[in-house]
Amino acid sequence: MSAEDFRIVAEDESLSCQDSVLEIKKYKAHYEAIMKEQKILKDGIDNNNYYAKEFKQRAYEKKVSSEEENNKRSKTIQREKEKCRAVLEENTKLQNEIQKMREEMQRLDCKNSNLKKQTEISTAVPERKVVFRGNTQEGAHAVSFDVNPRIVYPMEGGTALITFEEKDVAQKILNLKDHSVQLGDCTITVQAKPIQFLVPSYVEMETQVCPRRILVSNLPKEEPEERVLDKLDIHFSRSRNGGGEVEDREMLHDSGTVVITFIDDKIAKGLSDKQDHDVEFGKKKHKVKVTPFLNGEISQMKICNSECTRTVLLTGIPDIMDKDNLQDNLEIHFQKSANGGGEVEGIIYNPLGHTALALFDEDSPPDNQSES
Structure with missing residues (x-):
């Protein structure tokens, strides 16, 4: 090989080495770019993982909070339902009590009406003569009737x-x-x-005015019983005396009074309102007293x-x-x-x-x- 050929070969090799270096540098720069890009991608992935983890944590916390809120809301709704149910029950109970009170008021009104009728009369008890003999007793202010036991x-x-x-x-x-x-x-x-x-240790009686009967007291003592009954029958059967058709008459010997029963239930009240009546016994008149007749029954008794x-x-x-x-x-x-x-x-x-x-x-x- 000649010197010129060697030089050419050397130049070719030199050019080849330069190309290789350039290519290496090129690849190195490409590698560094790739590595930089990988780092950016890795950092992005790490960031995404971090934010994903944060999102999951927040989602979990939100879910727990939502469940707790739902539980609280459910309990609140349940309590409100129970309150509503209690209010409805109380309302029903009050309605029942109101109904009972109305019925009781009606009963008391009826009783009050009967008592009012009784207070309008002077007395339904036969007249008895009494006298004060100088004796006193504690508690005499309490008005009562005594029943003698036999x-x-x-x-x-x-x-x-x-x-x-x-x-x-x-x-x-x-x-x-x-x-x-x-x-x-x-x-x-x-x-x-x-x-x-x-x-009996305690007796309670319900009384009411009989609409068809009257009680006649203050009768003449000198007249026979049958004559008294006949004269009363005649007197109180006449409409001009305020009377009506007599159904029955009965002498109560223990009180010395007479009970007269009329057929019509509108006669008795007018006669008892007037109270004093002059009845003819032969040539003279005798003033008798007419009071309502009370019917009564024992409503409560303790022995x-x-x-x-x-x-x-x-x-x-x-x-x-x-x-x-x-x-x-x-x-x-x-x-x-x-x-x-x-x-x-x-x-x-x-x-x-x-x-x-x-x-x-x-x-x-x-x-x-x-x-x-």
């Missing part, structure tokens, strides 16, 4: 009722229970037992057990002598203080095989107590 007690055979003047004596006899009574040559044993009754404090029941009495002698011997025995007895106020003996009805009246208060 109890009919059926006595068994072989028993006796004995009433002592002092209740302490009766209690002593009851405490001893068995008593040996000497009857001539023989002795009998009787048992002392208390007398108990079921008596309690009541024990006679001065009366003792004697049982187990054999029929060994006549009634009067046996009764006298019993009274003598229980009058003696040695036998635990005392002063006897009353005694009745009912032999075996016989029946008797004992009447118990109100026990009179002692003389040292004041009464009205």
Whole structure:
């Protein structure tokens, strides 16, 4: 190879090396651009991952918050529903109470109307003459009517009722229970037992004015009963006297009054409003008083057990002598203080095989107590 050829080859190699360097630099620059682009892409991916993570976290928190809010809203709605239900129930209850109150008011109005009718009359009780005898009693300001008790007690055979003047004596006899009574040559044993009754302790009555009856009082005492009834019948059956057709008339002997019943229920009120009526008895007139007749029924009654404090029941009495002698011997025995007895106020003996009805009246208060 000649020198010129070597030079050409060398120049070619030199040019080839320069091209390679340039190409390397080119690739290096391209690589660096790629690396820079990759870094930018990596940074973008990292940023996207970060924001994705933040988004997920915020989405989760938002979901939890939304669920909590929904739960709170559901609970609030449930509470409001319960309040509405309670209000509806309370409203229904109040409506029922209002209805009951209306019914009660109607009942009270009706009762008030009846009471008003009763207050318009002077009295429906037969007139009785009263007198003040100088006695007083605590609580006399309380107006009341007393009902005297009258109890009919059926006595068994072989028993006796004995009433002592002092209740302490009766209690002593009851405490001893068995008593040996000497009857001539023989002795009998009787048992002392208390007398108990079921008596009313509280009575409430509903009364109303009868539209067809009147009560006539202040009747002439000297006239026979049949004549009084006939004259009243004639007088009150006449329309000019404000009367009408009479259906029935009845004498109430315990009060000395007459009940007259009319066929028409519009007659009684006019007669009772006038009150005083002059009725002809032969050649003279007598002023009678007409008041409404009250019908009544017991609406409430309470009973309690009541024990006679001065009366003792004697049982187990054999029929060994006549009634009067046996009764006298019993009274003598229980009058003696040695036998635990005392002063006897009353005694009745009912032999075996016989029946008797004992009447118990109100026990009179002692003389040292004041009464009205």
